[in-house]
Amino acid sequence: MRGYIPRVLWDFLIPDLTHVFRWRVQLDCDCIPEVLTREDGTPPHEAQWKALHSPLPPGQMICHHDDSPPPPYREIAEWGERREVTFPADPVEPPDDTAPRVWSVLRHDEPHTSAFWEVTLACGHVEEAIAPSLDWVPASGPRCAAPERVQQMSAEFEDAWRANPKLQTERDREHTRRMLANGWPTPEPEQLCYSCPQARMILAYERIGWLVPRQRQSGKAAGTAPTPSRSALERRLRKAEAEAERLRAELDRID
Ligand SMILES: [Zn+2]
Ligand SMILES: [Zn+2]
Structure with a gap:
């Protein structure tokens, strides 16, 4: 259908x-x-x-x-509904865009479940955020990395950006900088908004007008009605005159 x-x-x-x-x-x-x-x-x-x-x-x-411009990062303003999603084990073969060494670290060799939270961003649009663990709730606040680890990551990013200025877009680099400045929090306090653009x-x-044009109500004259015939007009005039006569008589009684 x-x-x-x-x-x-x-x-x-x-x-x-x-x-x-x-x-x-x-x-x-x-x-x-x-x-x-x-x-x-x-x-x-x-x-x-x-x-x-x-x-x-x-x-x-x-x-x-x-x-349209690419999606911007927006801060999470409100946490909403939570849902759990179970994923099957990842394949042994790495995806095309991932090096085997990186894949060996990222790969889930068993089915795993993640918690997703509906979030309202500062712009008013709704996205979804992944919780760092199943027992995480918004009241727990973000989990940060150890300060030494953040310092180390910061140095590694600076080196990588110097070596390859196109490693990240300006938007992503600024996001990375904010993440480092805030101690690399998870869940991330800001998300890409795909609705904004x-x-x-x-x-x-x-x-x-109505999708299905409506029938004119009980045949009463409307703006688009065909012009009535002379005899019909005369009939209406006689009726109106009779009604006026009746009203005049009623007024006389009140006087
Ligand atoms: Zn348009
Ligand atoms: Zn938005």
Whole structure:
């Protein structure tokens, strides 16, 4: 059935499309897409739109542009729901982009379970953070590396950046510096926000109409009704005059 319904309608999951209202919105990326809401009571800038699976702050919508900037790091402002995910043992063969020596250190040779926490970032967008262990809770605070180890890592990074200035992008290098300055905390206090580069503000909106045009109510004249015939108009006039006459008589009684 999905093949016959535009992708944008899948979210509605309601069989009755007569409750779907069409709007045109202007976004701050200059795009003017058409959007749909259930009923017509909530204008698009007050409705809650989604980025992949999580709600966006009010007034924002996702509009994907291939030339958007890379995701920025944002500080974690709030910890939300927790879930556990079990992974199978890693294959013996290293992935294409990993050296066998590094793989021998990283590889999990048995199935393992990690805890993921939903986090709200300072920008209001939602991402997921991996906890350092299954028993970790936000109240535990981040775990830091030993100061001597951090000092050693700091020297190693400086050497590596000197040897290869393109080792990390400017953004990642600044993130690494902040991690070192804070004692290499886990979980990391900031995350990449994949919503920020594609989230747009709704600047203006316009009503288009119901997705399925509604039947005119009980045949009463509307703006687009055909012009009534002369005899119909005369009939209505006589009726209106009779009603006026009745009201006048009623007024006389009150006087
Ligand atoms: Zn756009
Ligand atoms: Zn964001």
